[in-house]
Amino acid sequence: MATLSVCQPPFGGFSFEYCKRNAVLAAEVAKVGCSIPAARKTGTTICGVVFKDGIVLGADTRATEGMIVADKNCSKIHYISPNIYCCGAGTAADTEMTTQIISSNLELHSLSTGRLPLVATANRMLKQMLFRYQGHIGAALVLGGVDCNGPHLYSIYPHGSTDKLPYVTMGSGSLAAMAVFEDRYEQDMEEEDAKRLVRDAIAAGIFNDLGSGSNIDLCVITKNKVDYLRPHDMANLKGIRTGNYKYKRGTTGVLLKTVTKLDLEVVEETVQTMDTS
Amino acid sequence: MAERGYSFSLTTFSPSGKLVQIEYALSAVAAGAPSVGIKASNGVVLATEKKQKSILYDETSVHKVEPITKHIGMVYSGMGPDYRVLLKKARKLAQQYFLVYQEPIPTAQLVQRISSVMQEYTQSGGVRPFGVSLLIAGWDDACPFLFQSDPSGAYFAWKATAMGKNYMSGKTFLEKRYNMDLEVDDAIHTAILTLKESFEGQMTEDNIEVGICTETGFRRLTTAEVKDYLAAIV
Secondary structure, three states: OOOOOOOOOOOOOOOOOOHHHHHHHHHHHHHHOOOOOOOOOOOOOEEEEEOOOEEEEEEEOOEEEOOEEEEOOOOOEEEEEOOEEEEEEEOHHHHHHHHHHHHHHHHHHHHHHOOOOOHHHHHHHHHHHHHHOOOOOOEEEEEEEEEOOEEEEEEEOOOOOEEEOOEEEEOOOHHHHHHHHHHHOOOOOOHHHHHHHHHHHHHHHHHHOOOOOOOEEEEEEEOOOEEEEEEEEOOOOOOOOOOOOOOOOOOOOOOOOOOOOOOOOOOOOOOOOOOOO | OHHHHHOOOOOOOOOOOOOHHHHHHHHHHHOOOOEEEEEEOOEEEEEEEOOOOOOOOOOOOOOOOEEOOOOEEEEEEEOHHHHHHHHHHHHHHHHHHHHHHOOOOOHHHHHHHHHHHHHHOOOOOOOOOOOEEEEEEEEEOOEEEEEEEOOOOOEEEOOEEEEOOOHHHHHHHHHHHOOOOOOHHHHHHHHHHHHHHOOOOOOOOOOEEEEEEEOOEEEEOOHHHHHHHHHHHO
C-alpha cells in the first residue's frame, strides 16, 4: 500500500515554490553558454466579445518603444474587409503589415468568389502565414467579424495557433482585461452592455498595465453596419495646468548693469559664390 | 501580298512596318460581342451584349462586367478566356499598388499597368497577343474616367466609345447622341440604345449587362434594374 504523503496546501500570497528551481536551472543553462528564454512583453491591451447581434472589438492606443511611449494615439484595430476587423498586439510593424497583406489577399479572393469573405477564411490565412514564419513575425491578433454564418471571434498567436471563443484578450494587459471579462461576461448581451464591458476591460488594462495607456478604441460589427469608434473613451486626457509659472518683467529687481563690448578684429574674409544659374 | 509571309510571326515586322499578328488580334476583337462605354458628368456607364449560344446556359454564373476594385470596373470585347486572365492580373496589380502607396489605385495608373502587360505579350517569344480590347471605367477624386486598352498595348481615354461587332455604327450613333452634360441615368439609356442598334433579336435583361461607376464606387446593375431601364426604352 502506497503511503499517502501529506501535502501542505498553499495558503495566501504568491507561491515562491519554483524560485529555487529556476535559480538552479539558470545556473545550469549558463554553464552551457545559453540563457533562459525571456518573456516578451507586448505592451498592449486588446480584446473582443461576441454579443447578441455581432462582435465588439476593443483596444488601447499606446505604442511603446522599450520604456518610452512612442505614440500616444495609435490605431490598433485594423481593417481586414468590410465585415471583418482585427486588433493587433506585438511588434507594430508586424501587425500592420500582416493585416494589410491578408486584407489584400482577402479582397482578391472575395472578388473572385463574388461573396463577402468568411471570418474563418481570414483566420486560416493569418494562421498559415504566421506558422510559415515560425513565430518570427511577432503578431498576436484578435480577429472578429460577422459573415453569413453569424458573428465569429478568434485569437491568433504569433506561432500560428488560434482559438475560437466568445471572449478573448491579448497583449501585456490581457490578464487585467480577462479578469473583467471573467467576472461580467454573459451570453447574448445587448450592444450597449457589450460596449460597456469591453470599455471596462480595456480600461483595466490601461490603468493596471504600464505597456497600455491613453484612449480606448472600439469597433462594433453587426450584420448591417460597422461602427468604428475612435476614440470611444478618452480616459487619459492631458491635464490643464492650474497655475501660471511665468514671472512678470520686473519681478527681480535690477541692482547693477554693466555692458562689455567684444572687440573682434576681422582676420580673413572669403566669399563663396553659389551657382544659381 | 508581301504581308502574308510575315503574318505568322508575332515578333517580326512586315515590310510596311506593321505587326500583322496584332492586326489579326484587333480583328478578333472586332468579331466579338459589342460593348459600349459612356462617360457622364457624374459617373461612367459600361454596357455589353451577353448573348448565349443556347438557352441551356446558366447566364448568372458568368459575368462580363466585373469589378477590379471598389471604384474601378471593366468590360471587354473579344475572347472571354483572355479577359479572365487580364481581370485577375488587374485585380492583383490594384492590390499591389495599395500595399505600396497606401491609396486606392488611380484609374490611369491601373490602365497603364494593364496596357504594359498587354504590350509584353506582343514582344515576347512563344506567346500571342491578347484577343480582347478592354473598357475600363473608374472614379478618382470626384472625376469619372473611361479608358480603352487594345491588344497592341495602346490605351486611349474616351468620352464615349463602342467596340466589337459593328463598332463603327456604334461610334457614329454615340457621336450624334453624346453631350458633356449627360447624367448617369441618361448615359445608361444612351448605352442601351447604342447596343440596340446592332442587336439581333429581342433585348432582355438576361442578354445584356450594365455596370456603372459613380462616387459611391463601381457596381454591376441587377437584372431587375436593367429590366426597368429596358422598359423605359420600349
